[in-house]
Amino acid sequence: MSASVKSKVAHEIRRNDFHARRCKGDSPLHCPPHLHSDLELVYLEKGSAVAHADDVTEILEEGGVFLSFPNQTHYYSSLGKQESYMLFIIKPDLFPEYLDLFRKNVPVSPVIPNAREIPRVDDLFHMLWESEQEKGIPPVQKVKRRCGYLLALLSELLAHMQLRSVDEESSNTLQIIIRYCSEHFSENIS
Numbered sequence: 001m002s003a004s005v006k007s008k009v010a011h012e013i014r015r016n017d018f019h020a021r022r023c024k025g026d027s028p029l030h031c032p033p034h035l036h037s038d039l040e041l042v043y044l045e046k047g048s049a050v051a052h053a054d055d056v057t058e059i060l061e062e063g064g065v066f067l068s069f070p071n072q073t074h075y076y077s078s079l080g081k082q083e084s085y086m087l088f089i090i091k092p093d094l095f096p097e098y099l100d101l102f103r104k105n106v107p108v109s110p111v112i113p114n115a116r117e118i119p120r121v122d123d124l125f126h127m128l129w130e131s132e133q134e135k136g137i138p139p140v141q142k143v144k145r146r147c148g149y150l151l152a153l154l155s156e157l158l159a160h161m162q163l164r165s166v167d168e169e170s171s172n173t174l175q176i177i178i179r180y181c182s183e184h185f186s187e188n189i190s
Helices: 098-105 122-134 137-160 168-183
Strands: 018-024 031-035 039-046 050-055 056-061 066-069 073-076 086-088 105-107 163-165
Touching: 018 050, 018 122, 039 050, 039 056, 050 066, 066 073, 086 122, 122 137
Parallel strands: none
Antiparallel strands: 018 086, 031 073, 039 066, 039 086, 050 056, 050 073, 105 163
16 A cells, blocks of 8 residues: 555544445445444445455455455545445444454455355345345344344355454554544643
8 A cells, every 4th residue: 555545544433333335326436545443344236446455456346245354444446437335334343253353364355256156145235235224123133133144144255255364462552542542632642
């Protein structure tokens, strides 16, 4: 990643466990460099974009998935078309089964090409989205359903990703520093 990109990275602090957005060709998949302590998952239904995570740049094609782990700097650049996509931002704490994996690893490549060809992936993305839009479901039931779909989806996707180890201590230290600065930015920090 170039020095000019690194100097313009935003740190996001999200209070919610889960965020979902769907664009059906009305907005390009474009987002400036940022990082946060959450997972970010994009399912590209139509179009193509360039996806960046840390120092890795990949083309994200129709039917592909992008997954960034916590504390990875990532961003997207549209290739000039109006992409259709689902975007989910998820607290990793929702998945104690995978928490250690998320803390100690990052994907070698953040992109899984042709992910819609993996059995159940397309269905799970659509069931997750449709479940979030459904009215009249008690909130507790909605959260349980969401976690079930996400856990099944992550288990399918992670089986198709190669991971590499990261220095957990450095990552946690950086996150602590960023969190402190974000919470105390209006004070005199030394």
